[in-house]
Amino acid sequence: xxxxxxxxxxxxxxxxxxxxxxxxxxxxxxxxxxxxxxxxxxxxxxxxxxxxxxxxxxxxxxxxxxxxxxxxxxxxxxxxxxxxxxxxxxxxxxxxxxxxxxxxxxxxxxxxxxxxxxxxxxxxxxxxxxxxxxxxxxxxxxxxxxxxxxxxxxxxxxxxxxxxxxxxxxxxxxxxxxxxxxxxxxxxxxxxxxxx
Ligand code: GRF
Numbered sequence: 001x002x003x004x005x006x007x008x009x010x011x012x013x014x015x016x017x018x019x020x021x022x023x024x025x026x027x028x029x030x031x032x033x034x035x036x037x038x039x040x041x042x043x044x045x046x047x048x049x050x051x052x053x054x055x056x057x058x059x060x061x062x063x064x065x066x067x068x069x070x071x072x073x074x075x076x077x078x079x080x081x082x083x084x085x086x087x088x089x090x091x092x093x094x095x096x097x098x099x100x101x102x103x104x105x106x107x108x109x110x111x112x113x114x115x116x117x118x119x120x121x122x123x124x125x126x127x128x129x130x131x132x133x134x135x136x137x138x139x140x141x142x143x144x145x146x147x148x149x150x151x152x153x154x155x156x157x158x159x160x161x162x163x164x165x166x167x168x169x170x171x172x173x174x175x176x177x178x179x180x181x182x183x184x185x186x187x188x189x190x191x192x193x194x195x196x
Contacts, residue, residue: 003033009041014096017183022187040065041064041099090112114148116145134169161184
């Protein structure tokens with residue numbers, strides 16, 4: 001059985017969408033893959049609470065590694081790699097994991113590390129994507145699933161979803177509209193990664 005490890009920092013709604021899709025679509029039987037673990041760098045991440053409350057997903061291990069307890073980014077990433085590699089993952093999925101990763105980490109998972117970013121890349125890398133799209137007068141916004149490379153929010157595009165920017169949009173309203181699409185394209189992109 002192939003393994004997926006998901007990294008989160010907060011709400012974990014994309015993680016939940018992937019876990020639910022894996023269950024409902026029987027990825028174990030159809031694709032020979034299962035979500036083995038969800039790891040957070042924040043102990044209070046709501047996504048962890050949600051996952052632990054779902055008896056249907058009790059086989060998925062949860063783990064916390066607090067970045068604040070490490071002296072350097074390198075030390076944290078080395079420790080995180082150890083925690084991840086316990087599961088020997090075929091794919092590591094960043095789902096709202098709010099850490100910039102070191103080149104060593106990215107190189108270690110080359111070709112098996114993906115992220116979702118809430119913009120139509122290559123536009124609006126980095127933070128505050130929704131406000132920046134509104135401020136720029138964009139008529140469309142969206143989200144991108146991409147391979148992770150050493151350069152932030154670059155790497156091969158695997159999937160995109162487009163939503164309209166509507167009159168009177170706030171960053172929050174636009175973010176919510178984009179997020180509903182993230183929950184569709186991210187599970188689909190993960191499944192596509194394992195399709196023969
Ligand atoms: C999403 O908008 C994702 O694109 C971005 O961070 C947010 C995470 O949301 N990278 P959630 O934790 O999956 O609910």
